[in-house]
Amino acid sequence: MKWSKTFIFTLREAPNDAELVSHKLLARGGFIRKIAPGIFVYQDLALRVLRKIESVIRKEMNRYATEILMPMVQPKELWEETNRWSEVSELLKFKNRADQMFCLGGTHEEVVTDVVRSDVRSYRDLPKFLYQIQTKYRDEIRPRYGLMRAREFIMKDAYSFDTTQEEAFKSYDHMFEAYNNIFKKLGLDYRSVTADAGNIGGTKTQEFQVLAEAGEDQLLVAGDLAYNVEIAPLDYKGSASDEAPKAVEEFATPGLKTIEDLSVSLNLPKENLVKTLFLKDDDGKPLCVLLRGSDELNAVKLKNLMKLANPPQMMSDDEVRQLTGASPGSCGPQGLKVAIYMDHHLKGMNNFVVGANKDGFHMKNVCPNRDFKPTAIGDVRLAKEGDVAPNGEKYKAYKGIEVGHIFYLGTKYSEAMKASYLDKNGRSQWIEMGCYGIGVTRTLQAAIEQNHDENGIIWPQEIAPYHVHLCVLDPKDEGLMKFAEGIEMQLEEKGYDVLLDDRDERPGIKFKDADLLGFPIRLNIGKKGFEAGEIDLVVRKTKEQIKLRPQDSFDKIMGLLK
Ligand code: ATP
Numbered sequence: 001m002k003w004s005k006t007f008i009f010t011l012r013e014a015p016n017d018a019e020l021v022s023h024k025l026l027a028r029g030g031f032i033r034k035i036a037p038g039i040f041v042y043q044d045l046a047l048r049v050l051r052k053i054e055s056v057i058r059k060e061m062n063r064y065a066t067e068i069l070m071p072m073v074q075p076k077e078l079w080e081e082t083n084r085w086s087e088v089s090e091l092l093k094f095k096n097r098a099d100q101m102f103c104l105g106g107t108h109e110e111v112v113t114d115v116v117r118s119d120v121r122s123y124r125d126l127p128k129f130l131y132q133i134q135t136k137y138r139d140e141i142r143p144r145y146g147l148m149r150a151r152e153f154i155m156k157d158a159y160s161f162d163t164t165q166e167e168a169f170k171s172y173d174h175m176f177e178a179y180n181n182i183f184k185k186l187g188l189d190y191r192s193v194t195a196d197a198g199n200i201g202g203t204k205t206q207e208f209q210v211l212a213e214a215g216e217d218q219l220l221v222a223g224d225l226a227y228n229v230e231i232a233p234l235d236y237k238g239s240a241s242d243e244a245p246k247a248v249e250e251f252a253t254p255g256l257k258t259i260e261d262l263s264v265s266l267n268l269p270k271e272n273l274v275k276t277l278f279l280k281d282d283d284g285k286p287l288c289v290l291l292r293g294s295d296e297l298n299a300v301k302l303k304n305l306m307k308l309a310n311p312p313q314m315m316s317d318d319e320v321r322q323l324t325g326a327s328p329g330s331c332g333p334q335g336l337k338v339a340i341y342m343d344h345h346l347k348g349m350n351n352f353v354v355g356a357n358k359d360g361f362h363m364k365n366v367c368p369n370r371d372f373k374p375t376a377i378g379d380v381r382l383a384k385e386g387d388v389a390p391n392g393e394k395y396k397a398y399k400g401i402e403v404g405h406i407f408y409l410g411t412k413y414s415e416a417m418k419a420s421y422l423d424k425n426g427r428s429q430w431i432e433m434g435c436y437g438i439g440v441t442r443t444l445q446a447a448i449e450q451n452h453d454e455n456g457i458i459w460p461q462e463i464a465p466y467h468v469h470l471c472v473l474d475p476k477d478e479g480l481m482k483f484a485e486g487i488e489m490q491l492e493e494k495g496y497d498v499l500l501d502d503r504d505e506r507p508g509i510k511f512k513d514a515d516l517l518g519f520p521i522r523l524n525i526g527k528k529g530f531e532a533g534e535i536d537l538v539v540r541k542t543k544e545q546i547k548l549r550p551q552d553s554f555d556k557i558m559g560l561l562k
């Protein structure tokens with residue numbers, strides 16, 4: 001493909017709103033153009049990458065699932081069946097001229113369950129496994145980082161339908177394997193981690209995370225255990241405290257508001273102090289959490305301990321004052337009429353130092369069960385690097401970009417939407433479901449975030465828009481162009497994609513653009529070198545420069561691409 005026939009316009013400067021390197025490179029390389037916040041045009045270079053990612057995905061998905069294409073515009077009635085019309089805040093809703101309400105599909109559980117319930121009657125019709133690759137729309141409040149958190153984006157979403165939980169777990173395992181094959185083939189450094197099931201329902205879920213410093217997700221890995229930090233478990237390995245309870249003592253702590261202040265003033269390590277936090281659940285019901293002073297709360301773990309739909313939110317200072325009579329830095333659990341959740345890291349302690357529920361005062365020797373009654377003791381603290389995982393190994397921390405997510409859903413949607421089948425005994429049963437997503441456009445950008453240097457992108461070969469970049473330095477020279485076109489044709493016959501830079505530009509500009517666009521192999525074809533029988537090949541990833549006789553270049557390129 002000749003550059004002059006493409007729609008590639010590179011920019012010297014990235015747009016102001018581009019924070020991530022990958023976003024800057026996508027914009028500078030002319031891969032994408034922003035139309036509105038979170039809404040982009042995928043120009044020809046990006047589309048080439050997307051088609052390649054999709055092709056890798058299709059190949060793996062087709063081993064288990066059937067491709068369909070569902071509508072993007074979805075009627076309100078379907079979403080009301082699952083109650084998600086009002087629950088999902090990212091739905092973009094609108095009315096047609098007949099005053100009927102619709103939304104743009106941000107996900108397709110409702111539509112696909114409707115499809116399956118219409119046709120599937122008996123256990124003989126199951127299992128079924130459907131997928132699509134399609135544009136999604138989610139009305140994200142703060143779209144950012146280019147394609148990473150967009151409003152309109154492309155997703156592969158798959159849905160499994162089985163008779164029993166055991167069969168549903170098999171479908172889940174197939175997807176786990178397929179996802180591993182996909183991300184390996186895409187040439188990405190990734191980890192699969194156990195994640196929180198959120199409020200989609202279901203219990204079993206894993207995320208596929210591309211490792212990158214710019215990732216929004218924190219991951220903790222210990223041996224073969226890998227978690228999203230939101231759910232990373234910690235075991236309490238110590239024994240209960242045998243410290244005898246002492247008499248409660250109030251003491252003045254004027255101006256001491258934080259654990260840090262208290263630790264310095266009392267000359268006690270933070271872990272020997274107790275932090276009292278106040279939160280409220282979705283119904284506004286207050287609750288109290290106790291942690292060691294050195295620990296942080298993990299609200300997702302608390303949500304799971306309390307079996308809530310959503311993580312509880314911190315109460316405002318005013319709300320805390322109303323509840324306890326004191327400001328947040330001077331509160332303790334004693335005398336409160338709210339549920340008290342204690343992190344199990346406190347099990348080894350007694351005689352807590354806590355706030356006195358009176359501004360400017362703290363108390364010593366407050367004991368669980370004597371001075372307050374814990375509602376439950378559990379694992380609610382945030383795990384961090386160096387903490388010991390349940391397998392006895394220490395956690396190591398990584399950052400990741402979530403590119404895929406697999407979920408066992410159970411019967412949440414089939415029950416809500418009455419999707420049933422008749423079993424062998426003629427009894428009606430709910431269909432067991434799973435759902436499985438890959439962010440196709442997010443994967444494109446994640447690949448760049450993981451593979452670039454100071455000069456530009458370094459495409460993994462599998463998804464590079466072009467494999468070979470032919471920089472013709474004197475495009476007006478007929479002989480030179482003929483030679484370049486010959487190589488282009490030979491490579492294209494072998495199934496490789498070639499971009500021939502035929503622009504009338506200075507070599508410096510061509511080289512800079514070539515580095516920016518980042519195709520795996522570049523050939524510099526200049527008149528002087530060509531006539532002297534020596535041209536340069538550059539390997540983008542290693543920056544290695546190889547001098548070649550022009551007639552050897554095809555074989556050399558073929559060797560490098562294999
Ligand atoms: P996140 O936690 O990042 O908001 P999610 O859990 O809401 O994502 P899923 O519903 O699991 O996302 O969607 C499946 C995949 O779609 C995600 O793993 C991600 O790769 C992609 N995705 C989700 N939201 C966006 C978005 N706003 N922009 C681009 N890709 C997205």
Ligand code: MG
Nearest residue numbers: 207402404405
């Ligand atoms: Mg997710």
